[in-house]
Amino acid sequence: MIISIVRESGPSLAQKGMTMDSTDLRFILGFKLKKYRQEKKLSLKELAHKTNLSISYLSEIEKGKKYPKPEKLLQIARVLQISFDELVSLRLQKKLDSLSTLLTSPVLKEFPFQMFGISPRNLMQLLTDEADKAGPFLRTVLEIARTYDIRVEHLLFAALRAYQNIHENFFPEIESAAQSFRKEHQLSIQPPPKAERLQQLLQRLYGIIIDTRSISDYPELNTLRWVLIDNFPPTLIINPNITREQKTFLLARELGYRVLNLQERVHTSSLRGVQSFNQILNHYKASYFAGALLMPEAALVNDLTNLFNESHWIPDRFLQLIRIYGVTPETFANRLAQLLPIHFGIRELLFFRFHTPRNSGQFSITSLFNTSRFLIPTGMGTREHYCRRWLPIRLLLQLEEKQNQGHDGSTIIAAQRSRFKELNTEFFTITLARASGGQETINQSGTVSFELNSQFKKVVRFWDDPAIPVVEVNETCERCGFSEEECSLRAAPPEIYHEKMLQKKQEAALTRLKEAIAARYGKGNNVV
Structure with missing residues (x-):
């Protein structure tokens, strides 16, 4: 006899519409x-x-x-x-x-x-x-x-960052593939390959149609830099408002997808709503190929060696390198994060990109690679205010001010030594800020920060250049204990800092109370 015991309640997985394998x-x-x-x-x-x-x-x-x-x-x-x-x-x-x-x-x-x-x-x-x-x-x-609106893609991107860390953000097989492709098709290092040449290769080798007109007919898509319609023949639709450097990079990345035979992929420049880790990983690999194709490993390492041997910080030298390689400042900063750990032993570094709608006062991190001990608070952008003393925030505010005064808002570059007071850690930071190509109301910055340790000081001679400001910073305004006299840039009151201070005071008071009670009633003294 089978005895039925009803123990379960609630809908089954099938009733919830969940697919099962x-x-x-x-x-x-x-x-x-x-x-x-x-x-x-x-x-x-x-x-x-x-x-x-x-x-x-x-x-x-x-x-x-x-x-x-x-x-x-x-x-x-x-x-x-x-x-x-x-x-x-x-x-x-x-x-x-x-x-x-x-x-x-x-x-x-x-x-x-x-x-x-x-x-x-x-x-x-x-x-x-x-x-x-x-x-x-x-x-x-x-x-x-x-x-906290943590979506699947947040976890997948966190997994990608872990993957990068495991490999020190350097992939010799992709470097080799880019080098072989460049030699096979006689692409020069200087001057770098132009967008027209890469477009010809995509059309001739892979039969891809390049369309720079159709996206303009759909205003809802004006924030996308590109869309791939993957039918036959495949069509790469490019936003005509992006910069020449951005167009060159996305054509090089499309070549990366084809050369590396990366099948599972995203089909627009927006990575929101990605469906698998392989899509994110393949997008990263194709982007890595593009950087290696446009900024060859050996040539850039040689240029960086010469740059780091300068006794003084010369911002124009950085800008000159970016112009020579024909890339965006963000792409250049990202390439540094790929080559510096392996070739210069500089392993404690951060690369991150800030994005801000003009005059909004809102700053969000859209890209991050971190091998340092410092955990940058990426998830605080919508709930807290990043420290306005951070170099990228400061430069984006300066850029915004110039734009509001009618200037063209060309790329701004600066260096800063940032001391995190609470963490007892100092970083050497280089930031480039500019208007986002194709989106007049958006500004962005690319930043590479190095933990100021003995290896960095050994490699980079200008680390202690007196012209580089040393600034005490914090994580966010809400967590910062600087007074109004110490910081005039505060964007929000220090509520979290005050909560922490109150907790410490209460803990200290509890300790004193326990000691007082022990002294009053200890050793047989029971008199109140």
Whole structure:
């Protein structure tokens, strides 16, 4: 006799419209079998004896590796005194509903767990070993994600940054592919290849149509730099308002997709809503190829060596290099972050790009690579105000002021030694700020910051140039303890700083209270 015990509530995964594959089905069955077995206080050995199934076979089921035939499932259900449907249904207990959400989440399916030496099954096994505790934990994580608008692409981009760190942001095979392509097609280093030449190669080698007119017919798409229509023949539609340097780079990146045979990809310049880690990774690889093609490794390393041997900081030398290679300031700064760790031993560095709508007072980080010990607060842009003493913020505000006065707003470059007072860390920062090509109301900056350690001082002779200002900075205005006299650039009151100070004062007062109580009532003194 099969006894049906109704323990579960809430809609099943199928009723929620969640798609399941065979791995999901095996995992849910294994999870439920283990839970019901433990509720009956049966060991695997005891369940094996009662069902006439081997211990190893039952263990494989619980691990999500096997899905038995119906007759064996019926044997198991009888011993556990539950119905067949209850055992095999996709329904989980309400308090474990967050497990089902995670199981069918794009995070679990798209996040590159293998890069960190684990699998989604490893993660789920860890969570389900203590399922009653895992449920509340996962609900908390999901609530945090919703509160702070953490989307799947945020996690995928974090995985990309980890991938870059693992490889020190340097990929010899892509450098070699770019070098071979340049030699095969006789592309000169100086002057660098022009957009027209790269366009000819895309058309001749890969049959790609280049369209610079059609996107103008769709005002909703005016913020996109490019769109790829991947039919036959493939058509690369380019926004006619972007700069020549941007056009050259995106043509070089499209060559990267083809030369490296990167199949899974994004089809617009917007990376919001990416569907897999491979899309992000391949976009990064194609972009890396473009940088290596336009700024060859050996040539740029030689130029940087000469630049770093200067005894004084000369901003025009940096701008001259950018013009020579025909790239945007952001592309140049990003290329530095690829070559400096390997060729100069400068490994503690940050590269990040700021984006700001003109006169909005809002600054957001749109790109980041970080190998330093400093965790830059990328997620604070919409809730807190980045320190206005940061060099990129300061330059973007200067650029905005020039534009408001009717100047053309050409590229601004500066260097600064930034001392993080609370962290006891100093960075040497170089920033280039300019108007964003194709978007007149947007400004952006590219920044590369180096932890000011012995290796950096050894390589870069002008690190202590007196002309370079030394500025004390903080993370955000809300976290900064500078007084109004010390900082006139504050954009928001120091609410978080005051909360921390109040907490410290309370902790100190509690310590004094405990000491006073111990002195008053200790050693047998019970008089109030």
